[in-house]
Amino acid sequence: xxxxxxxxxxxxxxxxxxxxxxxxxxxxxxxxxxxxxxxxxxxxxxxxxxxxxxxxxxxxxxxxxxxxxxxxxxxxxxxxxxxxxxxxxxxxxxxxxxxxxxxxxxxxxxxxxxxxxxxxxxxxxxxxxxxxxxxxxxxxxxxxxxxxxxxxxxxxxxxxxxxxxxxxxxxxxxxxxxxxxxxxxxxxxxxxxxxxxxxxxxxxxxxxxxxxxxxxxxxxxxxxxxxxxxxxxxxxxxxxxxxxxxxxxxxxxxxxxxxxxxxxxxxxxxxxxxxxxxxxxxxxxxxxxxxxxxxxxxxxxxxxxxxxxxxxxxxxxxxxxxxxxxxxxxxxxxxxxxxxxxxxxxxxxxxxxxxxxxxxxxxxxxxxxxxxxxxxxxxxxxxxxxxxxxxxxxxxxxxxxxxxxxxxxxxxxxxxxxxxxxxxxxxxxxxxxxxxxxxxxxxxxxxxxxxxxxxxxxxxxxxxxxxxxxxxxxxxxxxxxxxxxxxx
Amino acid sequence: xxxxxxxxxxxxxxxxxxxxxxxxxxxxxxxxxxxxxxxxxxxxxxxxxxxxxxxxxxxxxxxxxxxxxxxxxxxxxxxxxxxxxxxxxxxxxxxxxxxxxxxxxxxxxxxxxxxxxxxxxxxxxxxxxxxxxxxxxxxxxxxxxxxxxxxxxxxxxxxxxxxxxxxxxxxxxxxxxxxxxxxxxxxxxxxxxxxxxxxxxxxxxxxxxxxxxxxxxxxxxxxxxxxxxxxxxxxxxxxxxxxxxxxxxxxxxxxxxxxxxxxxxxxxxxxxxxxxxxxxxxxxxxxxxxxxxxxxxxxxxxxxxxxxxxxxxxxxxxxxxxxxxxxxxxxxxxxxxxxxxxxxxxxxxxxxxxxxxxxxxxxxxxxxxxxxxxxxxxxxxxxxxxxxxxxxxxxxxxxxxxxxxxxxxxxxxxxxxxxxxxxxxxxxxxxxxxxxxxxxxxxxxxxxxxxxxxxxxxxxxxxxxxxxxxxxxxxxxxxxxxxxxxxx
Numbered sequence: 015x016x017x018x019x020x021x022x023x024x025x026x027x028x029x030x031x032x033x034x035x036x037x038x039x040x041x042x043x044x045x046x047x048x049x050x051x052x053x054x055x056x057x058x059x060x061x062x063x064x065x066x067x068x069x070x071x072x073x074x075x076x077x078x079x080x081x082x083x084x085x086x087x088x089x090x091x092x093x094x095x096x097x098x099x100x101x102x103x104x105x106x107x108x109x110x111x112x113x114x115x116x117x118x119x120x121x122x123x124x125x126x127x128x129x130x131x132x133x134x135x136x137x138x139x140x141x142x143x144x145x146x147x148x149x150x151x152x153x154x155x156x157x158x159x160x161x162x163x164x165x166x167x168x169x170x171x172x173x174x175x176x177x178x179x180x181x182x183x184x185x186x187x188x189x190x191x192x193x194x195x196x197x198x199x200x201x202x203x204x205x206x207x208x209x210x211x212x213x214x215x216x217x218x219x220x221x222x223x224x225x226x227x228x229x230x231x232x233x234x235x236x237x238x239x240x241x242x243x244x245x246x247x248x249x250x251x252x253x254x255x256x257x258x259x260x261x262x263x264x265x266x267x268x269x270x271x272x273x274x275x276x277x278x279x280x281x282x283x284x285x286x287x288x289x290x291x292x293x294x295x296x297x298x299x300x301x302x303x304x305x306x307x308x309x310x311x312x313x314x315x316x317x318x319x320x321x322x323x324x325x326x327x328x329x330x331x332x333x334x335x336x337x338x339x340x341x342x343x344x345x346x347x348x349x350x351x352x353x354x355x356x357x358x359x360x361x362x363x364x365x366x367x368x369x370x371x372x373x374x375x376x377x378x379x380x381x382x383x384x385x386x387x388x389x390x391x392x393x394x395x396x397x398x399x400x401x402x403x404x405x406x407x408x409x410x411x412x413x414x415x416x417x418x419x420x421x422x423x424x425x426x427x428x429x430x431x432x433x434x435x436x437x438x439x440x441x442x443x444x445x446x447x448x449x450x451x452x453x454x455x456x457x458x459x460x461x462x463x464x465x466x467x468x469x470x471x472x473x474x475x476x477x478x479x480x481x482x483x484x485x486x487x488x489x490x491x492x493x494x495x496x497x498x499x500x501x502x
Numbered sequence: 503x504x505x506x507x508x509x510x511x512x513x514x515x516x517x518x519x520x521x522x523x524x525x526x527x528x529x530x531x532x533x534x535x536x537x538x539x540x541x542x543x544x545x546x547x548x549x550x551x552x553x554x555x556x557x558x559x560x561x562x563x564x565x566x567x568x569x570x571x572x573x574x575x576x577x578x579x580x581x582x583x584x585x586x587x588x589x590x591x592x593x594x595x596x597x598x599x600x601x602x603x604x605x606x607x608x609x610x611x612x613x614x615x616x617x618x619x620x621x622x623x624x625x626x627x628x629x630x631x632x633x634x635x636x637x638x639x640x641x642x643x644x645x646x647x648x649x650x651x652x653x654x655x656x657x658x659x660x661x662x663x664x665x666x667x668x669x670x671x672x673x674x675x676x677x678x679x680x681x682x683x684x685x686x687x688x689x690x691x692x693x694x695x696x697x698x699x700x701x702x703x704x705x706x707x708x709x710x711x712x713x714x715x716x717x718x719x720x721x722x723x724x725x726x727x728x729x730x731x732x733x734x735x736x737x738x739x740x741x742x743x744x745x746x747x748x749x750x751x752x753x754x755x756x757x758x759x760x761x762x763x764x765x766x767x768x769x770x771x772x773x774x775x776x777x778x779x780x781x782x783x784x785x786x787x788x789x790x791x792x793x794x795x796x797x798x799x800x801x802x803x804x805x806x807x808x809x810x811x812x813x814x815x816x817x818x819x820x821x822x823x824x825x826x827x828x829x830x831x832x833x834x835x836x837x838x839x840x841x842x843x844x845x846x847x848x849x850x851x852x853x854x855x856x857x858x859x860x861x862x863x864x865x866x867x868x869x870x871x872x873x874x875x876x877x878x879x880x881x882x883x884x885x886x887x888x889x890x891x892x893x894x895x896x897x898x899x900x901x902x903x904x905x906x907x908x909x910x911x912x913x914x915x916x917x918x919x920x921x922x923x924x925x926x927x928x929x930x931x932x933x934x935x936x937x938x939x940x941x942x943x944x945x946x947x948x949x950x951x952x953x954x955x956x957x958x959x960x961x962x963x964x965x966x967x968x969x970x971x972x973x974x975x976x977x978x979x980x981x982x983x984x985x986x987x988x989x990x
Contacts, residue, residue, distance in 0.1 A: 197718035199940045201685040230685035231827075231941030318826045322810050328928035331832070331890035335925065335932070338806045338829035339719075339939075344819070399945055402819035437823065440816035444823070451827075451939030452687045453719030457887055 056307035059083040059280075061498055062299045064287045064323075065314035067095020068487035069472040069494075071273040072124075073312050074280060076495025082502065085306050086277060087299065089286035089441050094270035095314075096445055096474075097484065102388070102432040103351035105381045108265045109434035110347070111446065111484045112390070115252075115259040117245050118485035120492065121269075125262060128272045132260040135253050136378040139361045142420050144368040145219065146212040155252045157367050163212035170208050170217065171247060178241035184478040186239035187459040196235035196456040203234040215369045222395040223375055224250050225449050225482070226343025231395075233452040240449070243481040253365070253377075257483065263382065266484060286441075287313075291326040292468045310498050314473040314491070316448045317462070318342055319441075325469075333466055336458040339451065340475065342444025344398035344437045348373070348391055348413050351430035355380040355387030357421045364389055364421065371416035372397040386429075389417060402437040409433065447482035448475050470494050544795035547571040547768075549986055550787045552775045552811075553802035555583020556975035557960040557982075559761040560612075561800050562768060564983025570990065573794050574765060575787065577774035577929050582758035583802075584933050584962075585972065590876070590920040591839035593869045596753045597922035598835070599934065599972045600878070603740075603747040605733050606973035608980065609757075613750060616760045620748040623741050624866040627849045630908050632856040633707065634700040643740045645855050651700035658696050658705065659735060666729035672966040674727035675947040684723035684944040691722040703857045710883040711863055712738050713937050713970070714831025719883075721940040728937070731969040741853070741865075745971065751870065754972060774929075775801075779814040780956045798986050802961040802979070804936045805950070806830055807929075813957075821954055824946040827939065828963065830932020832886035832925045836861070836879055836901050839918035843868040843875030845909045852877055852909065859904035860885040874917075877905060890925040897921065935970035936963050958982050 061077050063070045066088035074084045092098070100109040114121050114132060125132060140151040143158045152158035159167055181189050187196070195203075200221055208214045221229040221237065241247040249256045262268070274281050285301040290311055292298075299306045313320050321337035328334070355378060357364045364378035376391025391413070393401050401409050410431050418425035436445035462476055472494040477486030549565050551558045554576035562572045580586070586597040602609050602620060613620060628639040631646045640646035647655055669677050675684070683691075688709055696702045709717040709725065729735040737744045750756070762769050773789040778799055780786075787794045801808050809825035816822070843866060845852045852866035864879025879901070881889050889897050898919050906913035924933035951964055960982040965974030 197689040202690045228941050331926040341826035438819040453716050
């Protein structure tokens with residue numbers, strides 16, 4: 015098929031490819047754009063990929079494997095997106111995404127391809143739960159609540175599993191149940207479905223830990239769909255067998271670095287995309303480091319950041335409206351190094367789930383070899399929002415105070431401390447994932463996936479499985495590479 | 503007080519002025535910014551105002567009156583913001599904001615100053631309501647519902663009035679009741695407080711007409727606060743005595759044009775602000791038409807558009823997070839001209855409230871003198887979102903079909919038709935106003951008003967009264983002019 019046939023508006027099949035956002039006005043604007051010449055100096059490739067996170071790097075690999083030339087433009091001075099390397103007490107750690115679970119098969123396949131080994135999250139011993147004033151130690155995956163609340167917790171988890179199982183992914187808005195789920199917050203659902211303070215508090219904490227957002231802020235449809243994309247609610251929250259099952263020796267970030275090394279000079283760092291113009295023949299992608307010209311462009315930035323690119327013609331109302339309504343979660347990640355994993359000596363795993371702290375949950379993150387100890391944990395949702403703009407030393411003091419409350423005074427004497435304030439990072443403005451308030455997915459959901467002319471969308475928010483995780487980012491990159499390849 | 507004392511971080515009073523978003527890191531970034539030199543070619547003024555809507559023009563007038571030099575930078579090729587002039591069947595009309603009510607005293611004062619007269623919205627005759635399958639004609643302000651639902655409607659309006667009266671404006675999040683209101687959508691509140699289908703449908707339609715958003719999308723706190731800022735729920739929805747009481751002869755837009763004419767060369771059109779850098783001595787504001795240098799800058803763009811400016815140093819997490827969470831409403835406004843106001847001949851006012859149409863509500867908008875007829879109405883919320891990207895001729899056909907359903911076949915034969923698709927307009931991306939989903943105002947609300955270093959915020963979203971209206975925009979401009987003047 016030649017380019018002429020690919021011009022938006024050439025026929026009914028094109029209307030479909032343009033997506034639900036692009037009507038006559040959109041097409042007229044695309045035609046008008048055709049008159050504009052691309053800059054003579056623009057570098058020319060088949061496809062430009064915006065963003066060198068796992069989605070963008072995977073898309074570029076897929077497109078190259080299909081015989082297309084690519085340029086990956088990354089705003090930051092490193093690849094990896096919402097994964098990032100750090101070093102604490104001599105150990106390489108992940109300042110962003112880090113875990114992998116057994117059903118995250120695309121991430122596991124990537125690690126296998128590059129020969130990066132995994133090891134299981136430490137779970138030997140007793141966890142601590144402190145929810146709604148009831149403090150207890152427990153083993154395994156189900157947090158200890160006030161005994162009177164345990165039965166209800168089981169029932170509510172059952173309801174969540176049934177909801178998740180009922181939703182089609184990646185288009186949950188197509189479910190007959192979607193409207194009723196989408197008109198309420200998770201908090202409203204919790205209040206209607208959980209009577210005990212302990213179960214309510216546990217659910218709020220789980221939402222915070224899973225979505226980096228408050229139960230009051232997110233649509234129940236979004237939450238149920240998020241669980242659906244993970245294969246259920248339990249895989250989301252479980253360590254063993256779930257999303258927190260294992261870690262990568264040397265950190266997950268190295269996989270992004272290895273993909274980037276394979277792509278070589280196709281990856282340009284320090285090139286924030288400021289504008290994307292499309293015309294009848296292709297796209298022109300502007301950065302302060304020059305312009306790129308391509309047949310198609312894949313944008314992997316999450317919706318609220320993709321909104322900050324200037325598009326010519328402007329985005330259809332559906333797509334722009336979506337990007338106004340999918341805020342990033344709020345998250346700060348902190349690593350704390352100790353001379354030894356002193357909690358293990360008390361028979362504790364180090365895992366603490368508490369609704370009485372600002373920081374948390376946190377996990378044992380001691381290096382797999384050696385005698386040193388380490389914890390890793392989060393300020394998520396409301397606490398992240400409250401702490402992001404405060405001085406680093408105040409955050410550190412709060413982290414140590416919160417950890418000491420459960421693991422003892424030894425927690426006050428770390429050998430090192432390292433944090434990443436994703437919510438304030440100018441190129442990220444949050445993490446782990448963008449999520450939708452009520453009424454958004456049912457009204458604007460299709461714009462998450464529908465291409466706009468020559469612009470295709472990827473990123474973990476668009477994944478058909480494991481939305482919000484590295485595995486989802488990889489899946490979205492694979493999907494978009496096929497989608498774009500099919501247009502050549 | 504000299505500039506040195508005004509440097510962020512110089513003392514406790516400055517910490518307050520910087521707002522809750524700016525901690526040590528923010529201050530460090532401001533200090534780092536001080537090293538950057540302003541472009542030698544930058545035009546120099548005391549204050550730059552971003553946006554030449556009613557907020558920006560009022561701010562500029564106020565600042566100039568206080569003895570400060572100003573530059574107003576407007577992205578569009580006209581002033582007026584969310585007001586805009588149009589011409590239909592030879593009559594000047596407002597394609598954006600148009601009405602004024604008796605408690606909108608700042609807008610009325612502005613009209614008086616410029617000698618622009620008002621005339622009352624036509625209300626002689628019977629209105630039509632068609633809600634939840636019950637069609638009836640009625641006079642006055644209270645829509646006719648299924649008789650069995652009228653008592654409940656009165657009760658629910660009473661509850662809404664009590665809620666609105668209980669909230670402090672412009673900081674509703676300070677109310678003890680704020681958290682409970684903010685964790686639910688308006689739809690959840692409706693379901694808990696209205697049992698009859700007619701009342702539920704009426705409330706949903708009112709939300710759509712007032713906020714240009716769906717009841718499922720907006721926080722109950724946001725809605726109640728919006729009513730609070732209007733002096734109650736009834737002023738929002740009433741014609742006589744309320745927000746739709748009167749219109750301006752020749753259109754309200756001329757007031758913006760007159761303010762701009764008074765400001766003369768201080769207003770620069772076609773100058774979209776792309777970046778704002780602040781340092782110890784001032785701000786540098788970038789546009790494609792050059793840079794401006796000033797001591798302070800006032801940004802009047804609504805939050806989701808202000809988010810698309812590049813800030814150096816970057817915005818604190820609180821402010822950036824807010825701007826990710828306040829989407830514009832969805833609205834399309836249509837004017838329809840007829841040879842005569844044929845509905846008046848049937849004793850109808852022309853006003854129709856229906857939940858069975860895509861278009862609506864609509865109002866008589868016949869010119870005050872002469873024999874011609876005209877209607878003006880809206881696609882709001884969901885319908886606007888569904889229709890914004892469709893072809894103009896399809897929208898026109900839908901409008902005429904919907905109007906004819908209630909006013910008769912004569913509606914199918916207009917003499918002229920004119921519309922503004924605010925939701926697709928690249929420089930607006932929605933209207934009338936940005937509103938918050940659940941969990942946003944209680945967490946991020948203060949960032950709406952708190953200055954960030956040398957950047958101050960205005961626009962109708964920040965108003966202490968009549969948020970979302972022209973009157974609120976003017977009030978915000980007056981408030982910010984005082985706020986900035988006090989820093990010189």
